Amino acid sequence: MPSRRRTLLKVIILGDSGVGKTSLMNQYVNKKFSNQYKATIGADFLTKEVQFEDRLFTLQIWDTAGQERFQSLGVAFYRGADCCVLCYDVNVMKSFDNLNNWREEFLIQASPSDPENFPFVVLGNKIDVDGGNSRVVSEKKARAWCASKGNIPYFETSAKDGVNVEEAFQCIARNALKSGEEEEM
Amino acid sequence: MPSNSDSSSSSSSSTSSGEYQTPKRNSTSIDQSLDAIENQLASISMFQPDSLLESEPEPEPVPELEVSKEELVNGSVNVIEELPAKNEEGESLKASSSRVWTNASEEVEEMEAPPSPSSSGYDGGRGSSATSGIEDANDDDNDGEIVEVRSHGDSVGASDSQAPWTPGKRHGDEDDASISWRKRKKHFFILSHSGKPIYSRYGDEHKLAGFSATLQAIISFVENGGDRVKLVKAGKHQVVFLVKGPIYLVCISCTEEPYESLKCQLELLYGQMILILTKSVNRCFEKNPKFDMTPLLGGTDVVFSSLIHSFSWNPATFLHAYTCLPLAYPTRQAAGAILQDVADSGVLFAILMCRHKVISLVGAQKAALHPDDMLLLSNFVVSSESFRTSESFSPICLPRYNPMAFLYAYVHYFDLDTYLILLTTSSDAFYHLKDCRIRIENVLLKSNVLAEVQKSLLDGGMHVEDLSIESGSRSGSVSPHSSQSGLATESAERLRDTFSGVGGPAGLWHFIYRSIYLDQYVTSEFSSPINSLRQQKRLYRAYQKVYTSMHEKGIGPHKTQFRRDENYVLLCWVTQDFELYAAFDPLADKALAIKVCNRVCQWVKDVENEIFLLGASPFSWRLLSL
Numbered sequence: 076m077p078s079r080r081r082t083l084l085k086v087i088i089l090g091d092s093g094v095g096k097t098s099l100m101n102q103y104v105n106k107k108f109s110n111q112y113k114a115t116i117g118a119d120f121l122t123k124e125v126q127f128e129d130r131l132f133t134l135q136i137w138d139t140a141g142q143e144r145f146q147s148l149g150v151a152f153y154r155g156a157d158c159c160v161l162c163y164d165v166n167v168m169k170s171f172d173n174l175n176n177w178r179e180e181f182l183i184q185a186s187p188s189d190p191e192n193f194p195f196v197v198l199g200n201k202i203d204v205d206g207g208n209s210r211v212v213s214e215k216k217a218r219a220w221c222a223s224k225g226n227i228p229y230f231e232t233s234a235k236d237g238v239n240v241e242e243a244f245q246c247i248a249r250n251a252l253k254s255g256e257e258e259e260m
Numbered sequence: 261m262p263s264n265s266d267s268s269s270s271s272s273s274s275t276s277s278g279e280y281q282t283p284k285r286n287s288t289s290i291d292q293s294l295d296a297i298e299n300q301l302a303s304i305s306m307f308q309p310d311s312l313l314e315s316e317p318e319p320e321p322v323p324e325l326e327v328s329k330e331e332l333v334n335g336s337v338n339v340i341e342e343l344p345a346k347n348e349e350g351e352s353l354k355a356s357s358s359r360v361w362t363n364a365s366e367e368v369e370e371m372e373a374p375p376s377p378s379s380s381g382y383d384g385g386r387g388s389s390a391t392s393g394i395e396d397a398n399d400d401d402n403d404g405e406i407v408e409v410r411s412h413g414d415s416v417g418a419s420d421s422q423a424p425w426t427p428g429k430r431h432g433d434e435d436d437a438s439i440s441w442r443k444r445k446k447h448f449f450i451l452s453h454s455g456k457p458i459y460s461r462y463g464d465e466h467k468l469a470g471f472s473a474t475l476q477a478i479i480s481f482v483e484n485g486g487d488r489v490k491l492v493k494a495g496k497h498q499v500v501f502l503v504k505g506p507i508y509l510v511c512i513s514c515t516e517e518p519y520e521s522l523k524c525q526l527e528l529l530y531g532q533m534i535l536i537l538t539k540s541v542n543r544c545f546e547k548n549p550k551f552d553m554t555p556l557l558g559g560t561d562v563v564f565s566s567l568i569h570s571f572s573w574n575p576a577t578f579l580h581a582y583t584c585l586p587l588a589y590p591t592r593q594a595a596g597a598i599l600q601d602v603a604d605s606g607v608l609f610a611i612l613m614c615r616h617k618v619i620s621l622v623g624a625q626k627a628a629l630h631p632d633d634m635l636l637l638s639n640f641v642v643s644s645e646s647f648r649t650s651e652s653f654s655p656i657c658l659p660r661y662n663p664m665a666f667l668y669a670y671v672h673y674f675d676l677d678t679y680l681i682l683l684t685t686s687s688d689a690f691y692h693l694k695d696c697r698i699r700i701e702n703v704l705l706k707s708n709v710l711a712e713v714q715k716s717l718l719d720g721g722m723h724v725e726d727l728s729i730e731s732g733s734r735s736g737s738v739s740p741h742s743s744q745s746g747l748a749t750e751s752a753e754r755l756r757d758t759f760s761g762v763g764g765p766a767g768l769w770h771f772i773y774r775s776i777y778l779d780q781y782v783t784s785e786f787s788s789p790i791n792s793l794r795q796q797k798r799l800y801r802a803y804q805k806v807y808t809s810m811h812e813k814g815i816g817p818h819k820t821q822f823r824r825d826e827n828y829v830l831l832c833w834v835t836q837d838f839e840l841y842a843a844f845d846p847l848a849d850k851a852l853a854i855k856v857c858n859r860v861c862q863w864v865k866d867v868e869n870e871i872f873l874l875g876a877s878p879f880s881w882r883l884l885s886l
Contacts, residue, residue: 081466083456083552085473118477120470135455135469151480155454155549188548 082132084251085155089177090162091170092141095200098234099162100138103244108235115140118152125248134248153185158194158251160243163212165199165231171212171220178224194250195227198243203233425569429561435467447512448529448568451476452545458507458553459533459564465554475510479503491519502526506545507533517801518808521578525571528632532567534659535636536560538666566643567636572797574616574635578804581774581781582631585617586721589869591712595620596873598703602682602696608667609683610696612704613638614713618873619678630660631779637669641681647671651697653690658683672697674704678713720785721871724764724771727856727863762788765859766852767845769828772803773864774839775872782864782871790843798827803841806830810839822850831857838864 088096097115101107104121119138124131137152153159159181163170178195187193199217202210214231221227228250230243434441441463449468450459455476457465465472479501482489492499496514500522503509509526537556544551571577584592599610599622609623616638623629640656641647647654655666670682670693680700682693704710763769769790774781786796802825810818810832821832829844831853840861844853864871 081554083466083469083554085454085456085550117481118473120473120477122467122469124466133466133469135473137455137473151484152477154480155452155456155551157550185549 082130082252083135084132084157084248085135085137086158086160086247086251087137087139087153087156087181088160088162089139089181090141091164091167091173094141094162094164094167094170095234096141096162097138099198099200099232099240099243100136102234102237102240104136106237108237110235114142123244125244127245127248127252132248132252134244134251150184153181156181156185156187157254158196158247159185160196160198160247161227162198162200163217164201165212165217166201166204166209168211171199171217174220191225192254194247194254195224196243196247196250197221197227197229199229199231200234202231202238203235429461429565431462432464434463436463436471438463445514446568447510448526448564449475449508449510449512450529450533450564451508451510452551452553453480453506453508454549456552456554458557459561461565461568476508479508490523498522500526502530504530505542506549507541515801516805518805520808520812521804524578525568528567528571528577528636529564531632531659532564532636532639533557534663535633535640535657536563538657539659539663562645563640563643567639570616570635570639573793573800575772575781575783575800575803576616576631576635578807579772579774579781580631581779582634583617583781583783584871584873585614585619585713586716586719586867586871587619587712591707591709592620592870592873594707595704595709596622598700602700605692605696606686606689607682607684607693607696609681610700611637611681611683612678612700613641613681614678614717615642619709619713621873629658633658633660637681641669641671641679647679648673648676651694653693655687656683670694670697674701674710675714677717678710722782722784722863722867724768724784724787727764727768727859763845764856766856767829767848768853768856768860769843769845770799771840771842771857771860773841773860775868776837776839778872778874780872799843802828802830802843806832806841810834822853829853833857 088100090096092114093112097113097119098108100119100121101109104123115138117140121136121138123134123136125134137156139152159178161174161177163174165171174197182190182193185193197217197220199212199214204210217231218229221229228246230239230246232239232243234240431440431444436442444462446461448459448461449457449472451457451472453476455469455473457468457472459465460468460472478492479489483503488503489501491501496516498511498513498517498519500511500513500519501508502523507530509530511522511526513522537553541553541556544553576582587595595612599612599620603610603622603624607624609621609629611621611634612619616635618634621629621634637656637658646652651670651672654669654671656669657663657666661667665685666687667683667685668687668689670684670690671679673679680697682696684693764784770784770786772781772783790796790799806821806823810821812818818832819834821830823830823832824846826846828846829848829850831840831842831844833840838861840857842853842857842860844856868874
């Protein structure tokens with residue numbers, strides 16, 4: 076048996092429907108992007124192996140459906156998550172306003188042992204749209220919200236162009252790993 | 261004790277509960293073939309001297325299955341004549357296997373759709389139907405292997421079904437996007453309630469993380485509705501779920517095994533995990549749902565895969581009984597006496613085994629050692645290579661004895677096959693147990709037990725060829741089997757001629773006898789025509805199926821069953837004291853088969869001293885040693 080110990084990290088992606096959760100995941104895992112919108116039914120699951128500081132670990136990414144009607148999936152999906160990624164569309168104010176609901180919903184359902192320090196990452200997606208002209212949520216505003224929630228790391232991404240996607244997931248993996256190790260002790 | 265995790269096996273009204281049905285064969289040709297069979301039977305029965313049927317002497321110590329004009333008359337009689345529907349196609353086996361080939365090649369083409377390399381395969385364009393990829397698989401007899409993946413080169417799936425089973429995880433490079441993985445006939449998964457993979461029979465657990473998540477999502481989704489998913493049928497596949505607190509176990513199988521059997525296999529798989537870790541792992545999940553169990557189970561892949569392999573050859577896995585190595589009564593007594601001696605010095609259980617068979621077994625509380633625990637314990641010992649090389653002291657848990665606590669097992673191999681397990685509650689008893697082992701070893705050598713064990717391994721146990729059909733000539737001993745041939749009477753010889761010298765009288769091929777009070781079973785040795793591993797496995801599966809049907813809740817338990825299909829006649833007989841499962845030539849005569857079953861029971865009774873471990877305390881040896 077190889078003694079190389081691998082860690083598996085469960086990552087949940089949440090956010091309003093249409094903000095680009097599946098696209099972000101596809102860009103990260105498959106380096107692909109499609110302009111066509113296909114609503115996720117329930118949840119999709121992808122895995123990606125990542126090397127980080129000489130250690131190999133596997134991201135088990137839970138891409139959930141944003142529609143209200145799927146919110147009943149609740150506890151089952153959130154249980155045992157190592158990191159939660161909150162996504163919004165920088166061109167849709169409502170999707171940003173809802174971040175707070177998503178975060179609270181997650182904390183209620185997953186009930187992590189240390190909710191104050193549970194690792195979240197926020198992604199503002201679709202910065203490529205219309206050359207940034209249709210943007211309604213400023214970076215400043217987003218960062219302010221993240222700061223108020225315990226300094227949540229924030230990334231502005233384009234799933235279409237692959238901007239910041241790799242970086243964002245690196246951060247997600249790092250935070251998930253950190254929290255996992257603290258709890259295991 | 262967390263009681264909630266204990267009750268997970270209780271049934272609930274769920275979508276589809278254990279609705280196994282005997283598969284109906286092609287019914288259109290039944291009448292014709294029935295006639296054909298009846299004709300054949302008629303012609304065969306002409307060879308039966310009437311005296312054979314009626315000259316049975318009345319006073320017999322064992323209960324009798326009665327024969328009256330070829331009809332069973334006692335108790336609830338359940339006669340099922342499944343018909344060889346493929347009979348008209350000539351050799352049904354060849355026909356069906358060639359059909360498999362066609363199906364398989366079509367399938368390969370269908371599945372050439374480009375799998376996204378690292379995705380679970382259920383994303384986007386594929387929709388999120390979890391079962392879409394495992395709709396169909398080939399129908400080869402060997403569920404460990406696949407035949408149709410020629411495109412992968414000859415090395416894959418080329419291994420003969422006769423090849424000995426190799427321990428450890430195979431095909432570890434596969435994941436759920438691999439065609440070969442999807443075609444495996446029988447998958448087993450263990451995962452945590454957060455969807456993290458713990459064990460997969462095939463493929464790399466981490467690469468299967470997405471698949472594992474899908475399974476968890478299905479289970480949790482149904483659970484969310486206040487229900488519980490037990491079985492999903494998808495074409496030929498059955499997906500069986502078992503929830504044990506924070507541990508989820510899933511079997512995906514197209515082997516046509518009954519739901520009850522598969523569920524029972526999942527229970528054993530869970531038991532094996534408990535044996536390694538105890539049920540206190542539940543507490544880790546309570547404290548931290550993210551808990552990753554895989555590091556705790558590191559290196560135990562081989563234990564699970566060995567257990568899963570035994571699901572296709574070891575009757576103990578469905579009989580919930582253990583089997584003994586055939587030994588002369590004094591030999592077993594000698595072994596039992598020294599084991600009893602050490603048991604009195606504070607050893608909880610002392611077990612002397614040869615491969616998966618018990619030589620002797622003694623315990624401070626013998627009754628509490630459940631046959632399932634013995635199966636799991638011996639599987640753990642036999643499959644772990646490290647036990648063979650040195651004496652070992654290892655914490656283990658007996659799930660049926662106390663699932664929450666570790667015991668300590670001292671394990672020592674006397675030779676390649678024979679090993680001793682001493683169980684204690686004390687973690688610092690190593691040196692005491694080592695002393696016990698030395699004492700035991702001395703006695704075993706002095707009394708020649710180890711040599712007798714090796715001899716028994718060579719000779720085997722009960723051979724159906726040795727069964728005499730004449731009630732007067734009793735087969736008095738188990739071995740050597742050749743000595744009995746002289747007792748064969750004229751009529752018996754004539755019977756053998758009818759079945760061209762294959763198997764025992766009246767076309768008896770094999771039997772399993774389970775003593776209910778002793779928790780033990782005995783099987784006959786495999787002999788012609790059940791020679792190949794493939795045939796043995798098929799017979800095993802047939803037994804398993806018929807066992808389930810005999811014990812079906814609701815309509816059972818049955819007392820007798822006579823079932824004829826294209827492969828066998830299976831005759832089952834359950835009484836308060838024993839269960840008998842006998843396999844005959846598919847053309848065997850019913851009345852004769854029943855008669856032979858009576859003979860088998862008598863035979864077992866005659867040699868029970870040698871084939872079973874009988875409960876009496878062996879005082880004789882101790883008196884001698886004093």
